[in-house]
Amino acid sequence: xxxxxxxxxxxxxxxxxxxxxxxxxxxxxxxxxxxxxxxxxxxxxxxxxxxxxxxxxxxxxxxxxxxxxxxxxxxxxxxxxxxxxxxxxxxxxxxxxxxxxxxxxxxxxxxxxxxxxxxxxxxxxxxxxxxxxxxxxxxxxxxxxxxxxxxxxxxxxxxxxx
Amino acid sequence: xxxxxxxxxxxxxxxxxxxxxxxxxxxxxxxxxxxxxxxxxxxxxxxxxxxxxxxxxxxxxxxxxxxxxxxxxxxxxxxxxxxxxxxxxxxxxxxxxxxxxxxxxxxxxxxxxxxxxxxxxxxxxxxxxxxxxxxxxxxxxxxxxxxxxxxxxxxxxxxxxxxxxxxxxxxxxxxxxxxxxxxxxxxxxxxxxxxxxxxxxxxxxxxxxxxxxxxxxxxxxxxxxxxxxxxxxxxxxxxxxxxxxxxxxxxxxxxxxxxxxxxxxxxxxxxxxxxxxxxxxxxxxxxxxxxxxxxxxxxxxxxxxxxxxxxxxxxxxxxxxxxxxxxxxxxxxxxxxxxxxxxxxxxxxxxxxxxxxxxxxxxxxxxxxxxxxxxxxxxxxxxxxxxxxxxxxxxxxxxxxxxxxxxxxxxxxxxxxxxxxxxxxxxxxxxxxxxxxxxxxxxxxxxxxxxxxxxxxxxxxxxxxxxxxxxxxxxxxxxxxxxxxxxxxxxxxxxxxxxxxxxxxxxxxxxxxxxxxxxxxxxxxxxxxxxxxxxxxxxxxxxxxxxxxxxxxxxxxxxxxxxxxxxxxxxxxxxxxxxxxxxxxxxxxxxxxxxxxxxxxxxxxxxxxxxxxxxxxxxxxxxxxxxxxxxxxxxxxxxxxxxxxxxxxxxxxxxxxxxxxxxxxxxxxxxxxxxxxxxxxxxxxx
Numbered sequence: 072x073x074x075x076x077x078x079x080x081x082x083x084x085x086x087x088x089x090x091x092x093x094x095x096x097x098x099x100x101x102x103x104x105x106x107x108x109x110x111x112x113x114x115x116x117x118x119x120x121x122x123x124x125x126x127x128x129x130x131x132x133x134x135x136x137x138x139x140x141x142x143x144x145x146x147x148x149x150x151x152x153x154x155x156x157x158x159x160x161x162x163x164x165x166x167x168x169x170x171x172x173x174x175x176x177x178x179x180x181x182x183x184x185x186x187x188x189x190x191x192x193x194x195x196x197x198x199x200x201x202x203x204x205x206x207x208x209x210x211x212x213x214x215x216x217x218x219x220x221x222x223x224x225x226x227x228x229x230x231x232x233x
Numbered sequence: 234x235x236x237x238x239x240x241x242x243x244x245x246x247x248x249x250x251x252x253x254x255x256x257x258x259x260x261x262x263x264x265x266x267x268x269x270x271x272x273x274x275x276x277x278x279x280x281x282x283x284x285x286x287x288x289x290x291x292x293x294x295x296x297x298x299x300x301x302x303x304x305x306x307x308x309x310x311x312x313x314x315x316x317x318x319x320x321x322x323x324x325x326x327x328x329x330x331x332x333x334x335x336x337x338x339x340x341x342x343x344x345x346x347x348x349x350x351x352x353x354x355x356x357x358x359x360x361x362x363x364x365x366x367x368x369x370x371x372x373x374x375x376x377x378x379x380x381x382x383x384x385x386x387x388x389x390x391x392x393x394x395x396x397x398x399x400x401x402x403x404x405x406x407x408x409x410x411x412x413x414x415x416x417x418x419x420x421x422x423x424x425x426x427x428x429x430x431x432x433x434x435x436x437x438x439x440x441x442x443x444x445x446x447x448x449x450x451x452x453x454x455x456x457x458x459x460x461x462x463x464x465x466x467x468x469x470x471x472x473x474x475x476x477x478x479x480x481x482x483x484x485x486x487x488x489x490x491x492x493x494x495x496x497x498x499x500x501x502x503x504x505x506x507x508x509x510x511x512x513x514x515x516x517x518x519x520x521x522x523x524x525x526x527x528x529x530x531x532x533x534x535x536x537x538x539x540x541x542x543x544x545x546x547x548x549x550x551x552x553x554x555x556x557x558x559x560x561x562x563x564x565x566x567x568x569x570x571x572x573x574x575x576x577x578x579x580x581x582x583x584x585x586x587x588x589x590x591x592x593x594x595x596x597x598x599x600x601x602x603x604x605x606x607x608x609x610x611x612x613x614x615x616x617x618x619x620x621x622x623x624x625x626x627x628x629x630x631x632x633x634x635x636x637x638x639x640x641x642x643x644x645x646x647x648x649x650x651x652x653x654x655x656x657x658x659x660x661x662x663x664x665x666x667x668x669x670x671x672x673x674x675x676x677x678x679x680x681x682x683x684x685x686x687x688x689x690x691x692x693x694x695x696x697x698x699x700x701x702x703x704x705x706x707x708x709x710x711x712x713x714x715x716x717x718x719x720x721x722x723x724x725x726x727x728x729x730x731x732x733x734x735x736x737x738x739x740x741x742x743x744x745x746x747x748x749x750x751x752x753x754x755x756x757x758x759x760x761x762x763x764x765x766x767x768x769x770x771x772x773x774x775x776x777x778x779x780x781x782x783x784x785x786x787x788x789x790x791x792x793x794x795x796x797x798x799x800x801x802x803x804x805x806x807x808x809x810x811x812x813x814x815x816x817x818x819x820x821x822x823x824x825x826x827x828x829x830x831x832x833x834x835x836x837x838x839x840x841x842x843x844x845x846x847x848x849x850x851x852x853x854x855x856x857x858x859x860x861x862x863x864x865x866x867x868x869x870x871x872x873x874x875x876x877x878x879x880x881x882x883x884x885x886x887x888x889x890x891x892x893x894x895x896x897x898x899x900x901x902x903x904x905x906x907x908x909x910x911x912x913x914x915x916x917x918x919x
Contacts, residue, residue: 088757093775111249112249112253119246162243195238196240197242
């Protein structure tokens with residue numbers, strides 16, 4: 072085997088181990104299955120940042136012909152490995168995120184009002200559920216001004232993550 | 234609209250990662266807890282002369298060990314000759330209540346009003362005298378002994394039946410409060426109380442309530458006809474042997490000192506997870522010390538039960554309310570701790586059949602699973618995992634509509650499964666850690682549709698949020714995040730302790746992966762090594778960044794990592810902080826002990842006496858404290874430096890800690906020896 076080939080194999084083995092670990096966290100009965108509703112969380116915790124639509128596509132590939140409500144590891148592994156190998160759904164860099172907020176803030180005020188945020192998040196793109204919207208608001212909105220200073224918000228969330 | 238999608242994508246990922254952290258934290262707590270249980274099982278079975286090979290590897294790694302093996306071993310045991318001492322132990326009438334006693338007085342039969350008054354007395358922090366504790370337990374046992382194996386209740390007699398799950402209490406506290414004189418009696422009687430709890434309860438012949446679960450062979454008729462005494466005697470024998478052995482070992486280990494009471498035979502082995510000093514008692518549920526057992530434990534038993542008086546009060550409540558036609562059922566956390574009855578034929582010990590034993594173990598230890606079928610529960614070491622088909626089969630066989638059980642901690646305090654045919658109820662909120670989970674109980678009315686009530690003992694979290702109110706942007710989501718971090722931090726601390734405890738094994742494993750003797754180990758090898766030593770089944774790769782401090786991406790200098798671990802665990806601050814936490818948690822016990830030692834009621838004890846007290850205390854709590862630490866602690870408590878500790882000063886210091894925490898100012902704690910994190914849950918010294 073060439074050195075490159077060996078490296079490739081090692082990287083592959085690495086992916087497999089990572090995927091297995093993340094999967095097992097949600098495999099509550101140790102029988103190599105997880106509830107289908109946890110797949111999104113698992114994929115995202117492996118470093119990917121897919122949209123809801125992309126998750127649905129992935130689900131279609133890993134589900135059984137007759138959906139049973141749970142996903143088997145044997146089906147999940149190859150699909151997820153490919154995702155990691157192809158480096159799909161990369162996370163969003165801070166500046167890109169900032170740019171997105173700025174697009175929504177057409178007047179370039181540096182903030183979005185609560186109503187505007189709710190409108191964009193629940194009517195555009197892949198709309199939030201009410202629960203998701205409330206959760207986001209609770210962290211983002213400054214109750215005094217009833218608006219979100221998105222630059223500060225991003226910074227705060229990023230710090231929290233680390 | 235691309236911008237919106239981007240933000241939504243990013244946000245969802247953030248939430249997912251938070252969820253993953255929460256789930257990992259949960260796994261850590263659970264796996265440590267179950268691993269501890271398995272140690273317990275191993276210890277107990279050791280008593281029975283199991284071959285060492287079996288004991289040397291944890292159950293999880295040996296799926297081939299079927300329950301059958303252990304049943305076999307159980308039945309080759311010596312038979313036990315009856316213990317008639319039990320009657321002696323419920324003799325409470327000889328205990329005198331001094332005139333100075335200001336707590337509640339109990340008389341029996343206990344009326345609902347009295348029971349309410351008792352709970353109120355606890356809320357006002359009054360104390361119940363040992364005599365009444367014993368009396369209460371004795372009455373409870375008498376009442377329960379009259380109930381059949383499968384207790385039947387009907388909503389015709391009342392409007393509502395309340396079902397609770399596992400409550401979990403502070404066994405250590407009870408023991409220390411009464412250790413000198415009455416602890417033994419109380420424990421024995423308590424044991425009996427739990428022995429006599431029904432194996433299962435049927436409501437309206439439709440709802441089945443039991444502790445663990447069912448198997449595909451569960452036979453309610455058999456259970457109903459079972460003679461419980463048969464199971465008890467074997468258990469009692471094993472338990473007594475083990476405790477005698479432990480007591481003997483401890484007696485040998487602790488030499489002289491009359492100040493040191495001989496280790497009471499009933500002392501459990503504590504294996505508490507680290508906890509925050511915020512462990513103030515709530516009215517309903519005392520904080521969990523994961524005291525492993527009332528020694529009366531069955532080999533397969535999971536010991537946490539609210540043996541404490543409040544539970545017994547609850548039982549009495551049950552009885553009174555039943556008499557008053559308001560049935561309240563308390564879930565059995567305690568499986569079979571059966572006492573030997575006086576009327577058993579001496580020398581003739583009836584034995585449970587293998588089948589009977591299995592039936593009992595199954596209903597006490599089983600857990601539901603989503604897959605169909607029925608397989609051995611290797612995690613618990615007894616009982617099985619049962620699938621929705623097994624549930625369905627059972628419900629149909631006995632014409633039931635719902636199965637209510639406890640036995641597993643759930644984040645929301647309850648969880649439905651098997652098509653809403655199985656309901657798990659868990660009533661000990663904050664079980665692993667403040668903020669880890671809610672508790673719940675369920676009410677059943679004549680319609681038998683379950684109505685769930687959730688709660689969380691929240692004095693501590695309330696204090697936490699009071700602090701944060703100062704921060705304007707504090708809000709629900711933030712609180713939730715903070716809670717996750719706090720609980721996570723606690724879990725990681727527990728994990729680091731475990732790693733430290735296995736340092737030498739870990740070093741050996743690491744060396745095996747380091748054939749070239751570079752001193753380095755890769756992430757993958759590290760994960761494999763750690764798992765092979767600890768057997769916790771945790772996502773080590775995910776935890777790497779939180780457990781390991783390394784400048785290299787994928788490699789670790791393992792020796793220095795282990796050294797750092799050691800330094801951290803043995804650090805002055807750490808010991809001090811866990812010492813202080815423990816002190817804080819047990820301050821009322823300490824007060825009691827102080828007062829016992831302070832025989833002349835001067836309010837002062839000498840430093841020497843303090844040290845002795847502390848040694849006794851810490852050996853019972855299984856804390857390993859060096860002499861230096863104790864001296865340091867004693868000196869720091871001796872405020873006026875005259876060689877004596879004023880008990881009131883000492884307790885006042887804790888009140889100060891409590892008070893300043895509630896005002897949200899950690900830094901104002903006097904004589905702070907530690908300045909950990911900015912949160913008030915650092916242990917500000919007294």
